Amino acid sequence: MNESTMAVRRAIDELDLDGIGMLVGACLEEGLTPEEIIQEGISKGLEIVGRKFEDGEYFLADLIMAGEVVKEAMPILKARMNPGDSSGKGTVILATVAGDIHEIGKNIVGMILSANGFEVIDLGVDVPAIRIMDAARTTGARFIGLSALLTTMVDSIREVVDAAGAAGLRDQVKIVIGGACTSQDLCTEMGADAYGETAIDALRIFNGYAAGA
Numbered sequence: 001m002n003e004s005t006m007a008v009r010r011a012i013d014e015l016d017l018d019g020i021g022m023l024v025g026a027c028l029e030e031g032l033t034p035e036e037i038i039q040e041g042i043s044k045g046l047e048i049v050g051r052k053f054e055d056g057e058y059f060l061a062d063l064i065m066a067g068e069v070v071k072e073a074m075p076i077l078k079a080r081m082n083p084g085d086s087s088g089k090g091t092v093i094l095a096t097v098a099g100d101i102h103e104i105g106k107n108i109v110g111m112i113l114s115a116n117g118f119e120v121i122d123l124g125v126d127v128p129a130i131r132i133m134d135a136a137r138t139t140g141a142r143f144i145g146l147s148a149l150l151t152t153m154v155d156s157i158r159e160v161v162d163a164a165g166a167a168g169l170r171d172q173v174k175i176v177i178g179g180a181c182t183s184q185d186l187c188t189e190m191g192a193d194a195y196g197e198t199a200i201d202a203l204r205i206f207n208g209y210a211a212g213a
């Protein structure tokens, strides 16, 4: 395990808002890619925070702080991602589902997709199905990415699938889901088109659709 990404992981676990920028910068200096830093440092650090929250060692204020620490790191990583080629792979509408306000994973997915030729329309968090479908209709986007982290909110995914049906768009749009509480089984159960475990999976899946696979 790389020592610098371990330091990023530790900084998130220790809620080190002041130190994170320097540590992420050190990883980039070493030649690590933003994707590697996200995967090995940031996501793993947040996993530790999540476990501590579950165990009662961390409280909601700590979760909020962990989110702030990650937000500090994101612009630094974004600035180092490829500006995105103009190959015009299509438009992806991204949203965290209704009832859920987790945004870090969605934002990472958005960064990686836009750095790889997709136009990303990010509708934000806690987005009702109807708004997602309005956006799909008005922009003509064929791809929808839904992020969900709360087990209690997974039905919001089905609502989007149903809304696509009601709008007569179900055959025209691909609905891809991801986020900590999702799985292939959930994807099948909710009637979505694909499940991706990581932001890199999101890219692979949308690349496949863009290529007509």
Ligand code: B12
Pocket: 042, 043, 046, 047, 048, 049, 050, 051, 053, 054, 060, 063, 064, 065, 066, 067, 099, 100, 101, 102, 103, 104, 105, 106, 108, 109, 144, 145, 146, 147, 148, 149, 150, 151, 152, 176, 177, 178, 179, 180, 181, 195, 196, 197, 198, 199, 200, 201, 202
């Ligand atoms: C930070 C955090 C928060 C922050 C969010 C800050 C922010 N600005 O986003 C705040 C403080 C707001 C928060 C609030 C709550 N949280 Co919270 N939170 C977390 C924590 C620690 C990290 C989440 C995160 O950002 N992970 C890092 C990102 C990078 O991972 P990710 O989102 O999974 O995304 C990756 C992949 O899943 C994938 N991906 C994500 N989206 C998509 C989309 C597509 C299309 C694809 C293909 C892939 C993909 O790519 C990403 C990168 O690879 C998690 C613990 C955890 N391990 O997940 C708990 C966690 C998700 N929270 C939890 C809970 C319970 C809550 C609260 C209900 C707490 C409370 N009592 O109020 C509230 C809910 C509020 C609400 N209505 O949404 C639980 C959920 C349990 C469950 N299964 O339902 C968790 C798992 C903690 C725990 N272990 O108990 N939380």
